Amino acid sequence: MTQTYDYDLFVIGAGSGGVRAARLTALGGKRVAIAEEFRVGGTCVIRGCVPKKFMVMASDFAHDFEIAEGYGWTIDAKFDWPKFLEAKDVEIARLSGIYAANLGKAGVDLVNGRAVLTDAHTVKVTKRDGTDGGTFTAEKILIATGGRPWVPETMTGIEHVITSEEAFHLPELPKRILIAGGGYIAVEFAGIFAGLGVETTLVYRGPNILRGFDDDVRAHLAGEIEKRGIKVILGCQHSSIEKTETGLVNHLENGMTIETDVVMFATGRIPYVKDLGLEKAGVELSDNGAIKVDALSKTTAENIWAIGDVTDRMNLTPVAIREAVAFHQTVYKNNPQHFDYEAVATAVFSQPPVGVVGLSENEARHTCKGEVDVYLTRFRPMKYAFTGSDERVLMKLVVDADSQKVIGVHIVGPEAPEMIQLAAIAVKAGLTKAQWDATCAVHPTMAEELVTLKDKQTPASMSAG
Structure with missing residues (x-):
């Protein structure tokens, strides 16, 4: 007897990769549902590339104004943080709405809530208010839950820090900020806050920023961002953070103490797999905590695939979208494909x-x-x-x-x-x-x-x- 399921495909995570896979599969005539615990659009649209790029553009005007003065312009400019946040949030809501509308047009059922696996073919959804969002079965399941910021849980005072996700919603622009980390997120936000007039310090435990990039690039950028007024402290990290009446005191391992109003940790991102029920479905993790997949994005469970940052292969939005297309071609078009990770800009x-x-x-x-x-x-x-x-x-x-x-x-x-x-x-x-x-x-x-x-x-x- 043939097993019947509620859906042909159930996608967990409505970011760029998950949405693309769901739409393509539904447009191909399959019954598809997608679950999202927060907002449709995922990290890139809601709390990543898109709002960050808006912040970069907003902050870069300060540099443009300096250049303009050299060309004869006289500019008296003032930045309004609440006005910017409002404009940014309106645009993000518009983009999220477009993603949701496109899912509907393709015939995808959108399930609002956190989906967890109870076995290889079943997901249970809990709504944001904690109520039951339903239980669904699917012949195939695609996991596209992305990643989340990582912070050291045991450090004294870590409860006082924010991550990049909270940086998009600060109620007011701080006068002083310290950013811990040397990767692209840390460097980007250092430029953002410095450009908006915030006294900015970047602290990184490594010998230079942007580990993994070309050494000439790393050295050149480190010098250039200091010209923009960012204080860079290398080869050092936090020992603790102390909250006082006047701010947050950063105690560094080299003996320095720096008081700021906000401390942001941009110390890396990890695959978002916590309490997802993977073990119940037979989905194994790699040594670094990512979902283990083969070249065609199949997990260790026969009917479950995973794409995007949750697999920790190449954590870029366009790559997740290409992986989604390859998944669809492989699984539903009988055309096995895998993304070529060579020479990705x-x-x-x-x-x-x-x-x-x-x-x-x-x-x-x-x-x-x-x-x-x-x-x-x-x-x-x-x-x-x-x-x-x-x-x-x-x-x-x-x-x-x-x-x-x-x-x-x-x-x-x-x-x-x-x-x-x-x-x-x-x-x-x-x-x-x-x-x-x-x-x-x-x-x-x-x-x-x-x-x-x-x-x-x-x-x-x-x-x-």
């Missing part, structure tokens, strides 16, 4: 921003069989000519010496994220340095430097840089 919306695609110089030297050619330039953007600013752009190409293919592009400077999207096409296509050189420059632009770099770095020039 990424951006850090720091101030100045970073755009990267391909291998760092260090990675290239470890993975390439032959030698590596490096082309690097630092220059002042034309826009800063009248300002007296000593801010510099960094551009770097990493080339496989044997094949002459450009295998890494690294940019730090204005509009780096926009440039890296197009550079990624060339890197993904495997174009050679000669083909980059044969591309006519657009003048005067910053991007023209990418196709006019002629001098390879020598050991002497690299040490001098």
Whole structure:
């Protein structure tokens, strides 16, 4: 006798990946439901990339005003934090509504509440008010619950800190903030608050910010953000946080004490799997706490798949969407597909921003069989000519010496994220340095430097840089 289920597919988590998978499957004629415990749109739309980018743009105006004065403008500007929050929240609500509406148009049933697995084919939903949201069965289940901020639970005073999620809803703009962490979230929020006039300190336990990025990028950005007024303390971390009548006193392991109004921990994100009932469904976790999946996103349970940050493969929204498409093709189109994680471009919306695609110089030297050619330039953007600013752009190409293919592009400077999207096409296509050189420059632009770099770095020039 054939088993009957309420749905062909039940998706847990209505972020970008889960929504895409649900819509595609429903449009293909399957019965689909998706459960979301908070708001449709997930981390990126509600408490991540989108609102963060709005905050970056808001804060970057302060720098633009400084530049404008060099061009003859007289500007008397004042920032209104509550007005910004209201505008941001209205836009986020609009985007969340579009996601929900598109689910409805595709024929997906939206279940509001937290869904947990009770076995491999059954989910139980609890509404936000704690009441029963129903129990549903499904032939197949897709987990797309994303990630959540991690903070050290045992540190004295940790109850006084906020994470990036609370930073979007601060009732008032602090006068002083300390941000713990050196990854892209920490660096981005340091730029945001500094740009909005907040006295900002960044504390990171490592030797330099942006671990995993190219060393030239890391060193260059560290210097540039200090030019924007951010105090950077490296090789150090908290020992405790003390709440006083005048603020929060940060006690650091190097003996320093720094008083601020807000302390934000951006010390990493972890897969959101807590109390999800995975063990009851036979879904195993990897050593780092992520859901274990194969190349086709299937978990250790025969009928359950997982995509996005909960698998901790490559934690980027566009990647989760591509994984969703590959899941749909594999499971419902009899066309096994897996996402190609090679040469995926990424951006850090720091101030100045970073755009990267391909291998760092260090990675290239470890993975390439032959030698590596490096082309690097630092220059002042034309826009800063009248300002007296000593801010510099960094551009770097990493080339496989044997094949002459450009295998890494690294940019730090204005509009780096926009440039890296197009550079990624060339890197993904495997174009050679000669083909980059044969591309006519657009003048005067910053991007023209990418196709006019002629001098390879020598050991002497690299040490001098």
